[in-house]
Every structure is written in C-alpha cells, then in structure tokens.
Amino acid sequence: MSAVLVEDGPDKGAVWHFGEPVKEQRALESGTAWADLSHFNVVAITGEDRLKWLHDLTTQFVSDLQPGVWMPSMILDAKGHVEFQFNLVDDGTTTYLVLDPGYVEQLVQYLTKMKFMLRVDVRDATAEFVVLRAPGVADEIGGPFALVPRAEVEEMKQTFGGVATQVGTWALDAERVAKGRPRIGFETDHKSIPNELGVLNTAVHMKKGCYRGQETVAKIYNLGNPPRRLVMLHLDGSDVGFPAAGTKVENDGVVVGFVGTVARHHELGTIALAVVKRNTPTDATLTIEGIPANQEVIV
Numbered sequence: 001m002s003a004v005l006v007e008d009g010p011d012k013g014a015v016w017h018f019g020e021p022v023k024e025q026r027a028l029e030s031g032t033a034w035a036d037l038s039h040f041n042v043v044a045i046t047g048e049d050r051l052k053w054l055h056d057l058t059t060q061f062v063s064d065l066q067p068g069v070w071m072p073s074m075i076l077d078a079k080g081h082v083e084f085q086f087n088l089v090d091d092g093t094t095t096y097l098v099l100d101p102g103y104v105e106q107l108v109q110y111l112t113k114m115k116f117m118l119r120v121d122v123r124d125a126t127a128e129f130v131v132l133r134a135p136g137v138a139d140e141i142g143g144p145f146a147l148v149p150r151a152e153v154e155e156m157k158q159t160f161g162g163v164a165t166q167v168g169t170w171a172l173d174a175e176r177v178a179k180g181r182p183r184i185g186f187e188t189d190h191k192s193i194p195n196e197l198g199v200l201n202t203a204v205h206m207k208k209g210c211y212r213g214q215e216t217v218a219k220i221y222n223l224g225n226p227p228r229r230l231v232m233l234h235l236d237g238s239d240v241g242f243p244a245a246g247t248k249v250e251n252d253g254v255v256v257g258f259v260g261t262v263a264r265h266h267e268l269g270t271i272a273l274a275v276v277k278r279n280t281p282t283d284a285t286l287t288i289e290g291i292p293a294n295q296e297v298i299v
Contacts, residue, residue, distance in 0.1 A: 002018070002019065003015045003016075003017075003018055003168070004016045004017050004018070004019065004168070006169060009245075010039075010100050010101045010102055010185060011039060011101075011169050012039075013039060014036070014037075014039045014168070014169055015035075015036065015166075015168035015169065016168045016169055016170050017167070017168040017169075017170040017171070018166065018167070018168060021168075021170045021171060021174075021264070021266075022266045023165070024165065024167035024168065024170065024171040025167075025170075025171045025174050025175070025265070025266040026266060027164070027165040027167060027171075028138065028167050028171045028172070028175055029138075029175070030137075031135060031136050031137035031138075032135060032163075032164045032165060033133075033135065033164050033165050033166070033167045033171065034132060034133055034134055034135050034157075034160040034161070034164045034165070034166055034167070035132065035133035035166065035167050035168065035169075035171075035172055036130075036132060036133075036157065036166070037130075037131040037132060037133055037145075038130040038131065038132075038153070039101055040098055040099065040100065040101065040131045041098070041099050041100070041101055041103065041104035041124070041126045042096055042097070042098055042099075042104075042124075042125045042126050042128070042129045042131065042147070043086075043096070043097040043099070043104060043107055043108060043111070043122065043123070043124060043125060044094050044095075044096055044097075044122075044123050044124075044125035044128070044129075045094065045095045045096075045097070045111070045120055045121070045122050046093065046094045046095075046120070046121045047118070047119040047120035047121050048119045049118040049119045049120050050090075050094075050095050050120050051063055051064070051065055051090065051095065053114075053115075053118050053120050054073075054088070054095060055208070056209075056210075056211060057075060057111075057114060057211060057212070058073045058074065058075055058211060059073055059074045059075070059076065059194065059203060059204040059205060059211060059213075059214075059217075060072070060073035060074075060088070060203065060204070060205050060208075061205040061207070061208045062088065062090075062095075065088075065090050065095070066090070067090050067091050067092040068089065068090075068091070069089065069090070070087055070088070070089045070139075070141060070143055070144075070145055071087065071088055071089070071141075072085075072086075072087050072140075072141045072199070072202055072203035073085075073086060073087070073088055073097075073203055074086075074194060074199070074203050074204065075107075075110070075212070076193075076194070076211070076212055076213025076214075076216075076217070077212065077213060078212055078213060079213065079216055080193045080194070080213035080214075080215070080216025080217055080220075081190065081191060081192060081193060081213070082184060082188050082192045082193065082194065082197070083110075084099065084103055084106075084107050084110075084184070085099065085100070085183070085184040085188075085203070086098055086099035086107075087099075087141055087143075087145065089145075089147060096125065096129065096147055098131050098145070098147070100183070100184055100185065102185070103184070104124050104126060105124075108122055108123070108124050127150070128149065128150060129147050129148065129149060129150060130147075130148050130149075130150055130153045131145055131146070131147055131148075132145065132146045132148055132153070132156060132157070132160065133145060133146075133172065134146040134160065135160060135163060135164035138175055138179070140179075140202060141181070141202075142172065142175065142176055142179075142181060170263070170264070173261055173263040174263040174264065174265045174266070174271075176261065176263075177232065177261050177262075177263045177265070177271050177272065177273050178232075178263075178265055178268060178271065180198055180230065180232055180273065180298040181198075182197040182198065182199065182230060182260065182273060183260070183261060185245075186245045186260040186261045186273070187230060187260035187261065187273050187274075187275055188260075188275075189258070189275075192275070193213075193216060193217065193220065193226060194217055195217060195220045195221060195226035195299075196226045196227070196228045196229055196230060196275060196299060197230050197275075197299065198230050198298045198299045200217075200221065204217060206221070225278065226278060226299070227277070227278055228257065228275050228276060228277055228278055229275070229276060229278055229280075229297070229298070229299040230273060230274075230275055230298045230299045231273070231274055231275075231276055231295045231296060231297055231298055231299075232271055232272070232273055232274075232295070232296040232298060233249075233259075233271065233272045233273075233274050233286065233288070233293040233294065233295060233296070234268065234269065234270075234271055234293060234294045234296065235262075235269070235270040235271065235272060235288065235291050235292075235293045236291060236292040236293065236294075237270070237291065242262045242264075242270075243259050243262055243272070243288050243289055243291070244259075245258075245259060245260055245261065245262075246258050246259065247259045247288055247289060248288070249274050249276055249286050249287070249288055249293075250286065250287045250288075251276075251280055251281075251284050251286050251287075252284075256276045256277045256280045256286070257274055257275050257276030257277060257280070258274065258275060259272050259273075259274045259288055260272065260273040260274060260275065261273050272288070272293070273298075274286075274288075274293075276295075280295075282295055282297050283295075
C-alpha cells in the first residue's frame with residue numbers, strides 16, 4: 001500500500017498510515033511494529049555538568065540517569081505552566097532531548113541562556129540524528145525508541161523492516177490516546193499545568209528538589225484541586241469525523257474545555273483526549289460540534 005502523508009500540523013510530511021490502519025494498530029499492540037519519527041527534533045547536551053544541570057532545570061530526576069534509559073520530562077515557566085515537553089536519553093557522554101517539531105529553536109535559546117558558568121554545551125542536533133519508534137510492546141512513554149545517526153538510518157530502517165511492520169502516526173496516536181498520554185500543543189494551552197495532565201510521578205518527579213514552577217505543582221498537588229482535568233472521550237457514532245485540536249467541548253451548551261488529539265482506535269472506536277473544567281460532572285455526556293461523548297476520567 002502507498003503511504004498516506006499527514007497534510008498539516010506538527011507531523012506534516014510524516015506517514016499517517018499505509019492504507020491498513022487497523023492492521024497497523026494491531027501490529028503496534030503486539031510489539032511487531034516500527035515507525036519513522038524523523039520529523040521530530042533533537043537537542044544534544046554535552047559536558048560534565050549536564051545531568052545535574054538538567055536535573056535542576058527540568059521536572060525530572062536525572063542527576064543519576066543511566067545510559068540508554070529513556071525518560072519523559074518537562075520544563076515549566078515560573079508559574080508552573082508547561083513550556084516544553086520532551087523525552088531524554090543519555091549515552092554516557094551526551095544527553096539527547098527529543099521533542100515535537102516547532103520548539104527546538106526556543107528550547108536551545110532557553111538552555112543556552114541558563115548555562116552560566118557550568119560545563120555544558122547545547123546544540124540543535126536534528127540534522128545529526130533521527131528518532132525511530134523501534135519494534136517492541138509500548139512502554140509508558142510510547143517507546144521503545146531508537147536514536148540513530150542519520151548516516152545509519154536507512155540501514156536501521158531495513159533492519160526494523162525485516163522483523164516488523166512499519167506504521168504511521170494514525171496507529172501511534174490511537175495507542176497514545178488510549179493510554180491517556182498528553183502531547184504538547186494538543187492537550188496543552190498557555191494555561192496548562194502538569195497537575196491537569198496526568199503526568200505527576202511520570203514526567204514530573206514528585207520527590208526531587210526545586211525547579212522552576214515547582215511551587216505551583218506542589219501547591220496544587222497538596223490542595224488536590226487543579227482547575228482542569230484530562231479525560232478520554234468516547235465519541236458516539238461509527239462515522240464520526242476528526243474534530244480539530246482545540247475544538248470546544250460543551251456540557252448542555254456551556255463550554256467546559258477543548259479537544260486535543262482525536263483518533264480512531266481499532267477496538268475502542270473514535271476516541272479523544274480533552275481537557276475540561278474540574279467541576280464538570282464525570283457522568284455528564286459532553287458534546288463536540290454536536291457529537292455526544294462519554295468521559296473516561298484520567299485525572
């Protein structure tokens with residue numbers, strides 16, 4: 001089957017599917033799938049102080065990160081709002097941050113500004129490395145992942161292709177939505193804080209020291225009342241289209257939130273992640289452009 005490409009958004013140009021999305025989803029679920037994520041960006045950080053420095057700047061505990069271990073992380077602003085989301089991995093000499101397209105320039109600028117006198121160097125390494133979703137059963141961050149030098153990527157694709165089925169973003173999104181993993185720019189806006197997104201004790205380590213925005217995270221955690229919450233929605237109807245990210249979610253005609261990622265799952269049907277007001281009744285049937293949607297609570 002010919003590849004169908006994503007036409008817009010941050011994944012523009014990536015493969016959406018190869019004509020058989022149900023087959024691709026089943027392969028992903030069984031651990032016999034791989035995907036080309038070369039449209040993602042990569043930041044490389046070298047220097048003796050890199051792990052301690054990242055530990056202080058990010059939401060994750062990485063001061064003792066072992067080589068080859070992938071971890072999710074975020075950088076927040078001073079008020080605790082999500083500014084950057086990425087997965088990181090260290091190879092013993094360099095730490096690599098893998099992030100969505102569109103954020104690399106701002107992230108490199110921010111990290112460079114925060115170097116001070118520490119022994120760290122930051123560069124955009126997107127031209128040097130490609131990220132592939134490697135064969136294997138999905139882990140908690142959607143991996144396993146392989147960070148491959150661009151000079152070796154075609155050989156690695158052939159290796160993966162010999163043992164697994166290549167899948168597109170349709171299958172990856174369906175898996176992510178079903179597992180309730182938020183993605184920046186889809187399930188986030190300028191007001192998003194980690195407490196709303198189901199990332200505490202995953203991308204956000206709750207027992208580490210201070211980092212920018214930590215006061216907000218700790219305060220809301222102790223109070224137990226984030227203003228909004230992440231939900232998975234089951235959209236009614238087998239022929240439901242894909243509402244755009246940011247589409248309003250309503251309860252009896254009152255706007256209570258917005259839709260993030262919408263996906264068609266091979267078992268669950270049309271599902272979506274959405275962020276809604278905390279006081280929205282969990283048993284309320286919500287609507288998206290007139291389409292009824294039942295909630296499954298994540299946060």
